[in-house]
Amino acid sequence: MASMMIKPVHLRCVVRVCRLVSQHRTWITSCSDRSFATEAEKGPKIYTKTGDKGFSSTFTGERRPKEDHIFEALGNTDELSSAIGLAREFCLDKGHTFTHQLDKIQCILQDVGSNIATPRSSAREAHIKRTKFTAQPIADLEIWIDELTEELPPLTNFILPSGGKSSAALHLARTVCRRTERSVAPIVRSGEADPDVAKFLNRLSDYLFTVARYAAMKEGNEETIYKRPQ
Numbered sequence: 001m002a003s004m005m006i007k008p009v010h011l012r013c014v015v016r017v018c019r020l021v022s023q024h025r026t027w028i029t030s031c032s033d034r035s036f037a038t039e040a041e042k043g044p045k046i047y048t049k050t051g052d053k054g055f056s057s058t059f060t061g062e063r064r065p066k067e068d069h070i071f072e073a074l075g076n077t078d079e080l081s082s083a084i085g086l087a088r089e090f091c092l093d094k095g096h097t098f099t100h101q102l103d104k105i106q107c108i109l110q111d112v113g114s115n116i117a118t119p120r121s122s123a124r125e126a127h128i129k130r131t132k133f134t135a136q137p138i139a140d141l142e143i144w145i146d147e148l149t150e151e152l153p154p155l156t157n158f159i160l161p162s163g164g165k166s167s168a169a170l171h172l173a174r175t176v177c178r179r180t181e182r183s184v185a186p187i188v189r190s191g192e193a194d195p196d197v198a199k200f201l202n203r204l205s206d207y208l209f210t211v212a213r214y215a216a217m218k219e220g221n222e223e224t225i226y227k228r229p230q
């Protein structure tokens with residue numbers, strides 16, 4: 001989860017590093033051997049050990065157990081972005097033209113994480129302003145779904161996740177998206193996260209289904225059709 005968002009602890013580290021830099025500035029500028037990097041030059045360590053006892057922090061500074069529904073949803077969002085990242089690599093290998101959409105979605109998922117990590121009940125006005133989730137990404141997904149669907153043959157059968165590596169990886173990302181949606185739903189229902197986050201995830205699984213079919217079609221791969229076993 002370290003790459004998921006800028007944590008409060010990172011902000012604290014930035015402050016600490018700035019202080020260290022100013023304390024050591026005289027030494028740094030007078031040092032002739034620049035290959036001897038100070039802690040301040042290297043930046044804060046990725047591990048703070050503050051999570052070792054099974055508790056972690058929300059963006060609002062609350063300490064909660066790691067099995068809390070907030071961290072569950074954050075973990076799922078992180079996994080979703082990773083699944084899309086892997087699918088994107090397969091799609092890039094095949095020269096697909098929609099990979100910029102996957103890039104954008106991965107960035108939006110960072111915003112989804114920030115919104116989830118900021119429970120409204122403990123958030124100050126500044127937190128809410130900074131982590132507000134807008135409706136625009138939902139509209140973007142709808143435009144992309146409609147454009148891709150126009151090129152696809154109509155769906156007449158149940159299809160199974162298949163159709164080549166790009167397509168199958170996009171289907172896998174779709175299923176992680178649905179798990180993410182399931183874990184976010186109770187958080188939104190309790191008023192702790194923005195309802196547009198849930199809408200975005202709901203639309204994203206439709207987008208991933210559509211783009212998976214599109215990838216299979218563009219690569220000339222057959223999708224496996226469900227057949228009732230005889």
Ligand SMILES: Nc1ncnc2c1ncn2[C@@H]1O[C@H](COP(=O)(O)OP(=O)(O)OP(=O)(O)O)[C@@H](O)[C@H]1O
Nearest residue numbers: 001002007047048049050051052056057071074075
């Ligand atoms: N297991 C987890 N799953 C999902 N989200 C997590 C998990 N652990 C922490 N988080 C969230 O992700 C942020 C970054 O994770 P990180 O692993 O750096 O936290 P930590 O375990 O509390 O700290 P550290 O790893 O430095 O001891 C945390 O501030 C918290 O909001």
